[in-house]
Amino acid sequence: MAIMYALKSSDNEIFEVEQKVIEQSETIKKMIEDGAATGEIPLQVSSKTLAKVLEWCKQRQHKTVENENDDNKGKRKKERDEDDDIKEWENKFSDELKADKDVLFDLLLASNYLDLPALLSFLCQLVADMVAGKMPEEIRRMFNIENDFTPEEEKAITAEHGWAFQP
Amino acid sequence: MDANSTFSLRLLSLTKDLRQEILKRLKRPEILCLRAVSQSFRNTIPLPPKPISPHPELVIPFCTHPDSSTPIQLLLTVSTVYAIQPIETTTNGDDQTNTWIVRLEELSSGVVRVKDTLYKFKQREVLSELPRSLNMLDYRVQELSKVFGLVPVASEGGNRNIYLKKVVVSSYPDESNSGFTLLALTGQGIIIAWRKGDHIWNYIAIEGVDETPKFEDIVYYNSKFYAVLSTCRVVTIDPLTLEVTKLKFRIEGYMPTVTGSRFLVKSSKDLFWICKCWSFLPAIDPGAYGTYVAIIKLDEKNNQWIQVNNELEDEVLFIGEDCSFSLPGKGYTPCKPNTVYFIDEELAERGDRPGTDIGILEVDSLTAKPIYAFPGYSKIFWPPPPWVRQNESSSSSTDHE
Numbered sequence: 426m427a428i429m430y431a432l433k434s435s436d437n438e439i440f441e442v443e444q445k446v447i448e449q450s451e452t453i454k455k456m457i458e459d460g461a462a463t464g465e466i467p468l469q470v471s472s473k474t475l476a477k478v479l480e481w482c483k484q485r486q487h488k489t490v491e492n493e494n495d496d497n498k499g500k501r502k503k504e505r506d507e508d509d510d511i512k513e514w515e516n517k518f519s520d521e522l523k524a525d526k527d528v529l530f531d532l533l534l535a536s537n538y539l540d541l542p543a544l545l546s547f548l549c550q551l552v553a554d555m556v557a558g559k560m561p562e563e564i565r566r567m568f569n570i571e572n573d574f575t576p577e578e579e580k581a582i583t584a585e586h587g588w589a590f591q592p
Numbered sequence: 593m594d595a596n597s598t599f600s601l602r603l604l605s606l607t608k609d610l611r612q613e614i615l616k617r618l619k620r621p622e623i624l625c626l627r628a629v630s631q632s633f634r635n636t637i638p639l640p641p642k643p644i645s646p647h648p649e650l651v652i653p654f655c656t657h658p659d660s661s662t663p664i665q666l667l668l669t670v671s672t673v674y675a676i677q678p679i680e681t682t683t684n685g686d687d688q689t690n691t692w693i694v695r696l697e698e699l700s701s702g703v704v705r706v707k708d709t710l711y712k713f714k715q716r717e718v719l720s721e722l723p724r725s726l727n728m729l730d731y732r733v734q735e736l737s738k739v740f741g742l743v744p745v746a747s748e749g750g751n752r753n754i755y756l757k758k759v760v761v762s763s764y765p766d767e768s769n770s771g772f773t774l775l776a777l778t779g780q781g782i783i784i785a786w787r788k789g790d791h792i793w794n795y796i797a798i799e800g801v802d803e804t805p806k807f808e809d810i811v812y813y814n815s816k817f818y819a820v821l822s823t824c825r826v827v828t829i830d831p832l833t834l835e836v837t838k839l840k841f842r843i844e845g846y847m848p849t850v851t852g853s854r855f856l857v858k859s860s861k862d863l864f865w866i867c868k869c870w871s872f873l874p875a876i877d878p879g880a881y882g883t884y885v886a887i888i889k890l891d892e893k894n895n896q897w898i899q900v901n902n903e904l905e906d907e908v909l910f911i912g913e914d915c916s917f918s919l920p921g922k923g924y925t926p927c928k929p930n931t932v933y934f935i936d937e938e939l940a941e942r943g944d945r946p947g948t949d950i951g952i953l954e955v956d957s958l959t960a961k962p963i964y965a966f967p968g969y970s971k972i973f974w975p976p977p978p979w980v981r982q983n984e985s986s987s988s989s990t991d992h993e
Contacts, residue, residue, distance in 0.1 A: 526599035537610060545613065552603065553617035558732065560679055561628040568600035573631050582628050585639070586728040588696065588704045 433465040438472035451540035474531040604636045619735035645669045669741040671697040677732040689977045691924040710912035737917035755779045762831040773831040781806035811856040820854045841897035857916035859907045863890040883960035947973025
C-alpha cells in the first residue's frame with residue numbers, strides 16, 4: 426500500500442497524493458523528513474495551481490516507475506516510443522499554459538516555492554521560447570503593451586544595437 | 593488590462609533569481625530586443641555584456657609547469673557567428689537570399705571586425721563590399737555561436753606566440769560568473785585546461801593510455817566538455833574536476849580510423865560527431881573514390897553514440913577550423929537543409945571571399961561536393977545581401993517599425 430499524504434491548498438481544498446509523487450518537491454520532502462507533515466500539509470498554492478503541479482508530478486513519476494521495471498531487451502524501442510509520448514504530453518501541457526497565462530505564472534511561482542527544479546526549468550524555457558526570435562514590436566503586440574519610449578531613449582536604444590564596421 | 597499585458601507585468605515583477613532563470617535561456621540579441629520593448633522592460637532587464645574582444649578584464653597566465661618563471665599573459669578573444677535576416681520576407685527580384693551568416697568581432701574601440709566565417713586565419717579584403725554600419729533592430733539577428741581564441745598580451749612581443757587550434761569555454765566570463773573553465777586544443781592534439789583561479793594549466797590525460805592522446809576536436813555541450821580522439825574515441829571532461837570519462841559507441845557502418853579527421857558539432861537538439869576522410873566508396877561504385885563521411889549522434893540517455901547517417905532532420909551543420917554551429921532546418925535561403933558545410937584543405941586555396949572555399953555534404957546521398965558545384969550557395973556568407981546594403985541609410989534612425 427502506497428503511503429498517502431493530504432495536501433491542503435491555500436483555498437482549503439484537500440488533495441490526497443502518494444508520497445512518491447509528492448516527494449519530487451524538495452520542499453515537501455523536507456517537511457516529511459522533518460516530521461512536520463502530520464495530518465494535512467498546508468501549502469501557499471491555490472487549488473487550481475496545485476492541480477497542475479500534481480499533474481506534472483504524476484506524469485514524471487509514471488515515467489520513472491516504468492523505466493525501473495524494464496529489462497534491457499526492447500528497452501530502446503520502448504524508450505523511443507515513450508519519448509514521443511512524453512513530448513506529446515509536454516506539448517499539450519504547454520499549450521494549455523500558454524492559453525491561460527495566469528495559471529502559467531502561478532505555476533512558475535509554485536514550482537519555485539515547492540522546489541521542483543525540472544518543472545521550473547520547463548516553465549522558464551516555455552517563457553523564453555515565447556519571446557525568442559521576436560522583434561520588439563512583435564513582443565509588444567503579443568503582450569498588448571505600448572511603446573512608451575521618449576525620443577532620447579529611442580536614440581540610446583539604437584546606440585546599443587549598432588555595429589560600426591572597421592573602416 | 594488584458595491577461596497578456598498582466599502576464600508581462602507579472603513577469604517583470606519576478607525576483608532577480610527567477611528572472612535570471614528565464615534570461616539565461618536567451619541569447620544577447622534576444623535580450624536586447626526585450627529591452628527595446630518598453631520603459632518597464634528596459635528598466636527591469638539588465639543590459640547583457642557586450643562580447644568585447646579581447647575580454648577587457650580577463651588576463652590568463654599561460655604556464656603548464658609550476659616552476660616556470662615568466663608565464664606568458666594571455667587574453668581571451670571572442671567573435672560571434674550571427675544569422676541575419678530581414679524582418680519581413682519579401683521577394684526581391686531574382687535574388688531569394690534571406691539569410692546572411694557573418695562572424696563578427698567587437699573590438700574595444702567600438703568598431704566591429706568581419707572575420708572569415710569558417711577559416712581561422714584567413715584575412716579577406718572584403719571591406720569595400722560592407723555597409724559602414726548596421727543596426728541590429730533593423731533585422732532578425734540570431735546568435736549561432738561564440739568563437740573563442742587566446743592571444744598573448746601585446747607587450748609580450750610577437751615571438752612568444754603559441755598556436756592553439758581551438759578554444760572552448762564552459763560559459764562566457766562575466767562579472768556574475770564565479771566558475772569558468774577554458775579548454776584549449778593545441779596544434780599537436782593535446783588538450784590543456786584552465787579553471788578561473790588556477791595557477792598552472794592542466795594536461796588532460798586518459799587513464800590506461802600510456803602515450804599522449806591525440807585529440808582532434810573539443811566542444812562544450814550540456815554542461816560538459818566533449819573531446820574526440822584520433823582513435824575514434826570520445827570522452828567527456830567535467831568542467832569542475834576535469835575528470836575524464838570514456839563514452840561507449842555502437843557503430844554499424846564503416847568508421848574511418850587513423851586517417852581523415854573528426855569533428856564535434858552541436859545542432860539545435862543534439863550533439864553530432866562527424867568523421868571525414870578520403871576513401872573508396874563501395875556504396876556508390878566499386879571503383880569510386882571520394883570524401884567519405886560518417887555521421888554519429890550522441891544518445892545521451894544511454895551514454896552512447898549511434899551512427900545515423902541520413903537523418904539530420906533538416907538541420908544544417910557547419911564545421912569550421914576553430915568553430916562549429918548549426919542552423920535549424922528550412923527557411924534559410926540559400927542554405928541546403930540536411931547538409932553539412934565543412935572546411936577542406938583541398939578547397940581552402942580556391943576562394944577569395946568567405947564561404948567560397950568549403951565543401952557541402954548532402955546527407956541524403958552521403959556525397960560531398962565543393963560549394964561551387966551548387967551555384968549561388970556561397971551567397972549565404974558573401975557578399976552581404978542587397979537588403980543589408982540598401983538598408984544602410986535607415987540604420988542611423990529608429991524608424992524600424
